[in-house]
Amino acid sequence: MPDSVGDLGEFGLIGAVTARLPQGPVVLLGPGDDSAVVAAPDGRVVVTTDLLVENRHFRRDWxxxxxxxxxxxxxxxxxxxxxxxxxxSLVVGLGVPAELPASWAVELSAGLGEEAALVGASVVGGDVVRSPLVVVSVTALGTLAGGAPVTRSGARPGDVVAVCGRLGWAEAGYQVLSRGFRTPRAVVEAHRRPQVPYGAGVEAASLGATAMCDVSDGLLGDLGHVAAASGVAIDVDPSHLTVAGPLREVASALGADPLAWVLTGGDDNALVATFPAGLELPERWTVIGSVSAGSGVTVGGAEYDGPAGHDHFAGS
Known part of the structure; x- marks a missing residue:
């Protein structure tokens, strides 16, 4: 293989990347044509997209x-x-410098495919372009399999708030890496690769979740979206939140508050949902709060003193 992306060329890069991407049963036509064809058995497709920009969302030295x-x-x-x-399925847009090692782009593709395989999804196509920085744009498709979507707007007074997945770990890893350290490895790895609670979304829908949101910008910030969309107030009980040992250790070493990371740290990609009170939830779902009439999000009945989460356009 040529050393750099520039040496490989656009179509050589596409060929090298797609060669490592197996296709699942819903893919009727995979990479190699003008478009892919993916089955949508119930006639609906759930679509989302996200961007990762080098030095903003990731660093190649981290x-x-x-x-x-x-x-x-x-x-x-x-x-x-x-x-x-x-x-x-996933479709990927990739912007890279010409001097980027070709092996880096191929390994990126392998990571995309491996993560998609965890849920039986496939990377079915995309595009590449020359860029001064590495930019990765991913569009994901999904199926509701005949069910109704769980939106942010269905929370009702009397519901409980529950979370599935880890909170604060990626932020702890970011704080460690930003200070030039590489340990504790557990939190550093959490920043590098989120541990999404796969299957929990379909599970929540089957249990009767009234609203749900991915926690990517911070628990309080994302609950704020649910509260605003549903026209309700949400209160988080901090005594019900788990502050794991590694977070406490890192926070102690850095003179920080680990609970703040749990409440406002992003990139863990946990799920938070509201459910009718009285439901018996699976063990991996933890009730952390309640929904009432009103507006906004509080912690222990009081306004939170500090930023609620990440805003891409706040600051520089």
Missing amino acids: SDAADVGHKAAAQNLSDIEAMGARPT
Whole structure:
């Protein structure tokens, strides 16, 4: 294989990338034509898209190419899960410098495919273009399999709020990496590759979830979207939140508050949902709050003193 993407050329790069992407049963026509064809058995397709920009969402000195691929896929697959749907396929747009090692692009592709395979999805196509920085744009497709989508707008007073997945781990990893360290490995890996609770979205829908959201920009910020869309107030009980040991250790070393990471840290891609009170939820779902009449999100009955989560256009 040529050393760089520029040496490989556009179509050589496409061929090298797609060669490592097996296709699943819903793919009727995969990479190689003007468009892919993916089956949509119930006549509807759930669609989402997300961008990762080098030095904004990842750094090549912090994450290897496979890590970036896993993260790019996971962020989009999680959004499909948050609708109560099952992911089926991904389309990827890739911008790269000509001098980028060709092996880096191929390893990125492998990471994308490996993450998609965790849910039985396929990378079915995309595009490549020359860019001064690495930019990865992923569009994910999913199926509701005859069910109704779980939106952000269905929460009702009297519901409980529950979360599935880890919170604060990716932020702890970011704080470690930003200070030039590479340990504890558990939190660093959490920043590099989210652990999405796959299957939890369909599970929540089957249990009667009234609203749901992917936690990518921070628990409080994303619950704010649910509260606004549903026209309700949400209160989070901090005593019900899990602050894992590795988070406490890192926070102690850095003089930080680990609960703040749990409440406002992004990139863990947990799921948060509202359910009718009285339901018996599976063990991996933890009730952390309640829904009432009103507006906004509070913590322990009081306004949270600090940023609620990540905003792409806040600051520089």
